[in-house]
Amino acid sequence: MSDAIIEVENLTIGFGEGKNRIAAVKGVDFTVTEGENFGLVGESGCGKSTILRALAGLNEDWSGRIRLCGRDMDKKRPRALRRLAQMVFQDPFGSLHPKHTVDRILSEPLEIHGMDDVEGRVRLALDQVQLEPVHRFRYPHQMSGGQRQRVAIARALILQPKVILLDEPTSALDVSIQAEVLNLLQDLGQQMGLTYVLVSHDLGVVAHMCRRLAIMRQGEIVETAMAEELERGKLVHPYSRQLLVASRGYDRNAIDAFLDH
C-alpha cells in the first residue's frame, strides 16, 4: 500500500545482556495507513509502550524494520526524522519539567530543531490545545492534570509531526477531563491530518479513538481487529475475549473462569 505511514516488520526489542536478556517484543508486524488511528491494547508488560518508544526513536536497541512516511528508520535517528513522530506520555505530572514554564517547555523543541517564528508557533500551539495566553508563563504545578496534558499535547504538535504516539494519554485523569482531552485529540487529528498510535489498557478508550487495534500479550500481537468488531464483541482469541469481559465490569461468574495468561 502506498499510503502506509507506519510500517513495522519483524520488530524485536529486548532488554538486558547475555543470558539475562528478556525479549519484550517478539517479531511484531503491523501497518498503519495515513489518518487511520491505530490502537495497541494489552496488560502491563505486554510490550505495547516498548513498541511506541521504538517508533518515537527513544529506544535504539531494536531489530527488524521500521518505516515512517515511506522512509526506513535507522537505529540512530537523525534530528530531522525525529520530528516525524512525537510522543505524549502517560503522566503529565512526570513528563513536564517542573522548573520550566509552559513557554520554555514549548519553545525548547523549536530551538533544538532550529525552527523560525518561535513566538508565533508557541501562541498557535497554546491556542490549538485550547489553553489561554495566561497559561504561557505558568509552571506545571500551577496547572490541573488536564491542563498539563494539554501542554504535553501542544509540545508534541509544535514540531508539526505526521504521527503522534499517545502512551496512555488519559489514564491519570478523571473521566470528565478524559472526555475533554479525547475530544480535543479527535478534533486536532482531523484538522491537522494527524495519524495517532494510541497505547492503552482501556478498551473503551481505544474503541472510541481508533479505527483498528491490535491486542498484545507477552510481546506478541495475538489479534488485530476493527473497532466495529470490538463493538459487536466479535473477538476471536481467548485472551482478547477475556480482556473484553474484564473491561465490562465486575462479574463474579466470569472471574472464576479467568485463566492466568
Added chain:
Amino acid sequence: MDKSPLLEADRLNVSFHTPRGVVHAVRDVSFKMGREKLAIVGESGSGKTQAGRAILGLSDGRVSAKRLAFHGETLLGLDARAWRAIRGRRIAMVMQDPRYSLNPVMPVGEQLLEADRDRGSAKTARARALDMLASVRIRDPERVFRAWPHEMSGGMGQRVMIAMMLMAEPELLIADEPTSALDVTVRLQVLAILDNLVRTRDMGLIFISHDLNLVRTFCDRVLVMYAGQVLETLPAAELAAARHPYTQGLLACPPEIDHRRERLTVLRRDPQWLEPVAP
C-alpha cells in the same frame, strides 16, 4: 446481639488551615453502614480519600463530627493506645500506591508478620502469611515472602498490601483505590477476593473509587461525593437511574466499548452543586 451499626458517621467534617484560609475538604458527611460493600465515589479533590482517612484517625486536618462510632463506640478523641487496638486490627486500610505504603527497607514477609503480631507461633504465622499471599493470587508466595518491595511490580505490591491487611482479619476494611494500578483481569480477581471476605467473614468494606462503572457492578451501595459533600446515596444497582445531574454527568463521560459515539459527553459543572445539600 449487637444492634449498633458497624460504622456510623454523623456530620463528619475535615478542614485544613492553610496560609490562604480554611479549606473545607469534607463537609457534613453522614452515613451508616453494616456488613456490606459501600462505595464512596467522586473525582480527585472531592474529599473521598480525606473522609476515609478521617474515619481511621489518620487525617492531617482538623476532624470534627457530631458522631463517629464503630460498633457504637466513638472513634473521636481516642488516644494513641486506644487507636493501636483498633487500627490495623479491627479496621484496616489499603492505600492507593504500594510504592509509598510498604516499608522499602524491610522484606515483604517481615512486614506481613508484623501485621500478625501475638497470634500464635512464628511457624503458624509464616504459614498464614504464605496462605494470604497465595489467596491474593501471587504465584510464588515463597519468593515474594523473601522479596524486597522494590523488586515487585505495582500490581504485585498492591496484592501484598491487601494480603497484609487480611492477616489481621479486620471487621472493616477501608480500601482507597485499591485496584486502580492493576490490570483489568488482575483487578477483578483482587475484587473477587475482597468480595469473598465480605461474604464469608462478614467484613464491611468501604471502597473509595473514581470508577463508577466498576462500582456499579461491584458494590452494594454508593455515596457520590462532590466538593466535600455527599450529593446522593443510592443502591449500586440503581446507579444508572441516578437523579443528581453530577452523577448522571459522570456516568455519561467515559467511552463505551459496545456503544461508540462521535463525541464524548463533557461534564458541565453547576455552581449550585457547591451549595450545602439539605440533610
